[in-house]
Amino acid sequence: xxxxxxxxxxxxxxxxxxxxxxxxxxxxxxxxxxxxxxxxxxxxxxxxxxxxxxxxxxxxxxxxxxxxxxxxxxxxxxxxxxxxxxxxxxxxxxxxxxxxxxxxxxxxxxxxxxxxxxxxxxxxxxxxxxxxxxxxxxxxxxxxxxxxxxxxxxxxxxxxxxxxxxxxxxxxxxxxxxxxxxxxxxxxxxxxxxxxxxxxxxxx
Amino acid sequence: xxxxxxxxxxxxxxxxxxxxxxxxxxxxxxxxxxxxxxxxxxxxxxxxxxxxxxxxxxxxxxxxxxxxxxxxxxxxxxxxxxxxxxxxxxxxxxxxxxxxxxxxxxxxxxxxxxxxxxxxxxxxxxxxxxxxxxxxxxxxxxxxxxxxxxxxxxxxxxxxxxxxxxxxxxxxxxxxxxxxxxxxxxxxxxxxxxxxxxxxxxxxxxxxxxxxxxxxxxxxxxxxxxxxxxxxxxxxxxxxxxxxxxxxxxxxxxxxxxxxxxxxxxxxxxxxxxxxxxxxxxxxxxxxxxxxxxxxxxxxxxxxxxxxxxxxxxxxxxxxxxxxxxxxxxxxxxxxxxxxxxxxxxxxxxxxxxxxxxxxxxxxxxxxxxxxxxxxxxxxxxxxxxxxxxxxxxxxxxxxxxxxxxxxxxxxxxxxxxxxxxxxxxxxxxxxxxxxxxxxxxxxxxxxxxxxxxxxxxxxxxxxxxxxxxxxxxxxxxxxxxxxxxxxxxxxxxxxxxxxxxxxxxxxxxxxxxxxxxxxxxxxxxxxxxxxxxxxxxxxxxxxxxxxxxxxxxxxxxxxxxxxxxxxxxxxxxxxxxxxxxxxxxxxxxxxxxxxxxxxxxxxxxxxxxxxxxxxxxxxxxxxxxxxxxxxxxxxxxxxxxxxxxxxxxxxxxxxx
Numbered sequence: 001x002x003x004x005x006x007x008x009x010x011x012x013x014x015x016x017x018x019x020x021x022x023x024x025x026x027x028x029x030x031x032x033x034x035x036x037x038x039x040x041x042x043x044x045x046x047x048x049x050x051x052x053x054x055x056x057x058x059x060x061x062x063x064x065x066x067x068x069x070x071x072x073x074x075x076x077x078x079x080x081x082x083x084x085x086x087x088x089x090x091x092x093x094x095x096x097x098x099x100x101x102x103x104x105x106x107x108x109x110x111x112x113x114x115x116x117x118x119x120x121x122x123x124x125x126x127x128x129x130x131x132x133x134x135x136x137x138x139x140x141x142x143x144x145x146x147x148x149x150x151x152x153x154x155x156x157x158x159x160x161x162x163x164x165x166x167x168x169x170x171x172x173x174x175x176x177x178x179x180x181x182x183x184x185x186x187x188x189x190x191x192x193x194x195x196x197x198x199x200x201x202x203x204x
Numbered sequence: 205x206x207x208x209x210x211x212x213x214x215x216x217x218x219x220x221x222x223x224x225x226x227x228x229x230x231x232x233x234x235x236x237x238x239x240x241x242x243x244x245x246x247x248x249x250x251x252x253x254x255x256x257x258x259x260x261x262x263x264x265x266x267x268x269x270x271x272x273x274x275x276x277x278x279x280x281x282x283x284x285x286x287x288x289x290x291x292x293x294x295x296x297x298x299x300x301x302x303x304x305x306x307x308x309x310x311x312x313x314x315x316x317x318x319x320x321x322x323x324x325x326x327x328x329x330x331x332x333x334x335x336x337x338x339x340x341x342x343x344x345x346x347x348x349x350x351x352x353x354x355x356x357x358x359x360x361x362x363x364x365x366x367x368x369x370x371x372x373x374x375x376x377x378x379x380x381x382x383x384x385x386x387x388x389x390x391x392x393x394x395x396x397x398x399x400x401x402x403x404x405x406x407x408x409x410x411x412x413x414x415x416x417x418x419x420x421x422x423x424x425x426x427x428x429x430x431x432x433x434x435x436x437x438x439x440x441x442x443x444x445x446x447x448x449x450x451x452x453x454x455x456x457x458x459x460x461x462x463x464x465x466x467x468x469x470x471x472x473x474x475x476x477x478x479x480x481x482x483x484x485x486x487x488x489x490x491x492x493x494x495x496x497x498x499x500x501x502x503x504x505x506x507x508x509x510x511x512x513x514x515x516x517x518x519x520x521x522x523x524x525x526x527x528x529x530x531x532x533x534x535x536x537x538x539x540x541x542x543x544x545x546x547x548x549x550x551x552x553x554x555x556x557x558x559x560x561x562x563x564x565x566x567x568x569x570x571x572x573x574x575x576x577x578x579x580x581x582x583x584x585x586x587x588x589x590x591x592x593x594x595x596x597x598x599x600x601x602x603x604x605x606x607x608x609x610x611x612x613x614x615x616x617x618x619x620x621x622x623x624x625x626x627x628x629x630x631x632x633x634x635x636x637x638x639x640x641x642x643x644x645x646x647x648x649x650x651x652x653x654x655x656x657x658x659x660x661x662x663x664x665x666x667x668x669x670x671x672x673x674x675x676x677x678x679x680x681x682x683x684x685x686x687x688x689x690x691x692x693x694x695x696x697x698x699x700x701x702x703x704x705x706x707x708x709x710x711x712x713x714x715x716x717x718x719x720x721x722x723x724x725x726x727x728x729x730x731x732x733x734x735x736x737x738x739x740x741x742x743x744x745x746x747x748x749x750x751x752x753x754x755x756x757x758x759x760x761x762x763x764x765x766x767x768x769x770x771x772x773x774x775x776x777x778x779x780x781x782x783x784x785x786x787x788x789x790x791x792x793x794x795x796x797x798x799x800x801x802x803x804x805x806x807x808x809x810x811x812x813x814x815x816x817x818x819x820x821x822x823x824x825x826x827x828x829x830x831x832x833x834x835x836x837x838x839x840x841x842x843x844x845x846x847x848x849x850x851x852x853x854x855x856x857x858x859x860x861x
Contacts, residue, residue: 035788052725052786059760059787063834143835 005100008109011188012092017181018043018085024127024179025049026158028057029170040129040176043081045072046138064167065142066134066156077126088116092189099196106196113189120182128160241684248689249699251278256719257313259651259712261664262321263685265289266706270318271337271348276651276662276712277687279701287346287355288316288339292802296355299804300778300813301733302502304511308342308360309496317341320371320435320709323350324413328375328440328656330839332717334418336371336380343367345382345411347418349504351723356502359420362495362517363390363407363427363839369436369449369541373413375656379478380420381652382409383449387430387456391494400458404430408449410478419501424485424518424527428474429582432465435541435606440656443547443565450552452537454581467538470589472531472581473541475551475568480528481520489525499703502834504517506732526853530572531581533589534561539607540647544615544630545656549594553604553617560604560617562633564594595633600626605646606709608653610660610690610763618645618665627695639695641686644667650690651712659714663688663695666707673700683707724788726809733811735780740764745856752777752854758792758806759784760833763826764856766841770854773821773847779804782811793829794841803829818845 022040027049029036037057038049046069048054058068072078090110098104135157146154146167156166159173176185230750251257265272269289273282282412290297290306297306297314306312316339317565324333334356335348343361348354361367361382363418369383386403389395394404406428411420431451439446454471457464484490495517502509522529534552538561540550550563571577571591578588603621610616613630627637647666651659665688670681682702689696728738737743743764746753752775757764763781771777781794785808797815804812818824828839846852 056787059785 001099001102001106001196001201004106004109004192004199005096005098007188007195008099008112008143008192010034011112011185011192012089012096012112014181014185014188015085015089015092017185018178019082021178021181022047022176023182025172025174025176027172027173030168032168036170036172042178043078043085046070048120054080061156062156063113063143064146064156065137065139065144066091067137075130077130081123084119088112088119092116096192099192106193109189109193109196113193116189124160131157131160134158164174217779220579223541230711230822231541243696245689245696245698249277249279249687250279251275256715258715259659259662260715260718261649261651261710261712262323263703263707263710264318264321265664265704265728266319266683266708267317267792268705269339270705271318271320271321271335272702272704272707273353274701275715276664277698279685279687279699281704283353284704285353286336286437287348287357288313288318288344290314290802294632294805295802295812295814298802298814300815301508301811303715304509305355305358305500305502307500307511308344308498309362309513310342313342315341316344318368318708319368321711322371322373322380322654323374323656323711323713324377324418325373326377328444330652330655330657330713330717331377332378332713335711336373338367338370338382340367340370341384342386343370343384345371345380345420347380347413347420349418351717352504352723353722356418356504357420358498358500359411359422359429360408360497360499361409361411361422362497363388363405363519364409366837369408369433371475372436372438372447374438374478375444377413377415379412379423381436381447381478382411383433383436384408385432385434387432390427397458400430401456402430404456406431406433406451407478408433408447408474410481415656421601422497422514422517423501423583424481424520426476426520426522427521428529429584431472433474434539437541437543437550437654439543439547440545441547443543443550445477446565447476447478448532448541448543448550449474450474450534450541452539462632470535471535471537472586473534473538473550473563474584475530475532475550477528481525484525484528485518485520485634490520492516493519500640504726505730507812508733527572529584530568531584531586532563532568532592533586534563535559535579541605542607542609542615543684544609545658547613547656551607551615552618553606555605555620557604558599558602560597560600560607560628562594562596562630563592567592569592575577595631597626597628597633597635600628600635601638601766606648608648608650608663609658610650610663611658612660614660614690616648616663616690617648618648619669620644620646625663627690627694637694639697641665641667642666642673642684642700643671645686647707647709649710651714654711659712661689661691662712663690664701664712666710668706670702674702725786726807727753728782728784728786728809731782731809731811733780733782735778735812735813737780737782738765740858743856743858745770745805745854747854750775753854754779756781757784758782758794758828758839760790761828761835761839761840763828763839764858765856766858767844767860768841768854768856769844769846770852771818771843771845772850772852773818773845775818777816777818777843779814779816779826780811781806781813783808785809790832791830792832792839794826795829796826797824805830818843821845821847 024041027038136155259276261274268851286296321337343364347357366385368385387406390405408426413425432453436449451817453465536554536557538552539555540553580710601619645665670684687699783806
């Protein structure tokens with residue numbers, strides 16, 4: 001199970017990319033913004049793509065009553081997510097190591113993968129809840145209160161994934177480098193499971 | 205769908221131009237120079253919406269005192285940079301921060317006549333760090349930074365008058381050079397004008413430039429005989445280390461110069477070995493003499509200018525530095541003094557001569573070495589004309605003024621009287637082409653034309669007379685420039701475009717050298733203005749006797765504070781306004797009713813100050829003048845002005861009921 005163990009270790013270490021690269025990226029372009037404004041969402045907080053993007057997005061959002069983009073201290077997620085990811089990396093490495101030494105069944109690899117998938121889905125769910133809250137929980141004293149054609153108040157939830165036109169803005173929401181690294185890492189842990197399965201069959 | 209429409213539109217315009225000119229019933233000259241229709245000229249100057257020009261063109265504003273920025277080849281104007289003149293458009297020269305920029309030994313001088321811009325160089329190539337320009341009337345040199353396109357420094361030139369043979373730079377921007385057109389008594393004194401001859405002096409000033417900061421300082425002034433030093437250019441490459449000045453009025457006439465200064469068959473080009481003088485000065489040479497001149501520096505950190513008065517200057521007598529100064533006889537009151545890209549040829553554009561005189565640098569050195577002198581003037585050796593002559597361009601036109609060079613060994617000379625541009629071959633002196641210009645061209649400009657490496661793609665003629673080139677606008681007209689394509693054997697007229705003020709010279713540079721460095725905002729976190737309001741929580745109003753300081757911030761779409769009470773008639777109110785935006789192209793303006801100065805146009809991250817002296821009791825509004833946002837109209841506030849003896853306390857607020 002040596003090969004599978006190594007793949008498992010590499011796979012889980014790839015998650016460390018989240019501490020360096022953004023998980024998600026949202027870009028806002030408009031006629032007045034040929035260079036779009038953008039935010040990079042990291043597990044440890046939200047940063048502007050360019051130095052003053054967050055300030056400028058907040059400046060625009062205040063017209064329609066959206067709250068400022070949360071700072072690190074405003075959301076528990078930015079404290080918990082790094083802990084969860086750190087724990088999962090440690091867990092993955094330990095499992096991989098024990099697998100490498102033959103002290104664990106390859107099934108643990110799948111177990112890790114399933115746990116990570118559940119956590120990932122929970123994370124996405126939580127992220128979407130925040131987007132909904134951010135886009136719909138508007139200041140009642142907002143300068144511009146816009147309505148949809150059917151008379152309901154307009155809301156501004158950015159898309160979880162993909163493109164959406166919102167007023168004069170073209171909003172693009174796509175996974176960032178960090179997300180691709182988790183994706184790759186998780187695939188590797190799955191590969192580790194199958195390789196481990198093969199290796200243990202041979203061993204038998 | 206869009207493109208064919210645009211082409212059609214321009215074809216129609218081009219057709220209209222051609223037919224108008226035919227309609228004038230002018231001679232064949234007109235047709236020759238303006239055949240735009242058959243040559244797709246329109247397409248070649250057309251910069252499609254959203255696309256950018258190839259070159260930045262910096263045109264002096266002449267009697268606007270400023271510098272205008274155009275795109276080439278489109279001829280579109282992008283910006284007017286205030287330099288020597290007050291500019292109510294953005295408050296330059298009106299705001300407390302920028303008033304010191306216009307300080308001189310004569311006090312506050314709100315206007316000048318700007319002439320010759322020159323872009324900084326490294327190794328004889330344009331580097332796009334700074335552009336320099338001279339003020340002619342109250343002698344000054346300005347340095348404009350090409351990250352901000354703002355005037356960063358102005359230095360006054362003492363002992364000078366009519367600062368015309370300026371501002372030309374040496375090929376590593378070691379010096380920016382300023383020569384006097386009018387000689388004057390040095391030091392100034394009460395004397396009879398009739399005693400001009402032999403008593404007036406012509407100062408040639410060498411201003412050193414710090415390579416990191418661009419900071420200027422007068423290194424030395426060379427006190428030359430009392431001629432008129434008209435134009436100048438640096439030697440380059442092989443002649444680097446020399447500087448050449450044309451002179452007229454070597455007769456030293458003091459009245460009716462149009463006759464009395466046109467008598468000598470030959471005037472001079474003064475050749476100055478500045479490296480030699482620099483060495484002399486570095487070894488303690490020269491005399492410190494009393495002088496009075498202002499040195500004004502603007503800082504991007506505190507957005508404020510300071511003016512320092514300097515009280516002495518290092519004066520150098522040319523006779524004290526043997527071998528540093530020579531006169532090259534040059535026919536008939538030469539105007540432009542131009543050096544080709546190799547540095548070998550020095551062209552004297554004898555404006556009253558029919559011929560163009562070209563001197564050879566190599567022959568000049570040879571004549572100096574062999575002491576082939578033809579007398580001296582005030583102790584300065586005059587070189588023998590025939591010994592230094594490289595060649596003569598015979599009868600190219602009437603009234604030659606200026607010559608520019610391309611990168612293929614051709615020269616282009618402007619002729620004021622015969623109103624044409626003539627292309628000739630450097631070395632063979634053969635005329636290759638001539639094109640009429642409309643009308644009476646002054647300077648011509650090729651991007652990089654004053655450097656070792658010109659970009660020989662376009663030639664811009666800056667014409668002195670506009671007449672019927674555009675729709676009439678009453679007696680007073682803008683000047684007119686004409687753009688030629690010079691890539692072929694024949695020059696081809698592509699475009700007319702009006703230019704603001706009276707551009708004398710211009711300088712152009714490939715856009716990619718400059719555009720990438722252009723600043724978008726000033727960082728608020730780096731704002732060190734003593735009256736900056738860095739956070740809206742710090743907005744406040746303070747009274748100090750009759751002076752009231754309002755620390756105000758602005759962001760889309762409100763001022764903090766926007767209600768102010770406790771101001772009294774007779775107060776001097778300082779509005780210190782800080783723009784809190786950190787987004788590209790979101791300036792805010794500030795204007796208050798009855799202000800006796802101007803508005804302020806404040807860039808993101810910047811602080812500017814306007815003084816307001818309320819004279820009447822009442823409640824007076826102020827507002828943002830730049831349509832900044834959808835709620836721009838709401839960006840306003842009120843100041844309550846009470847009688848001088850009232851005891852209403854100062855108060856200020858935003859958003860309170």
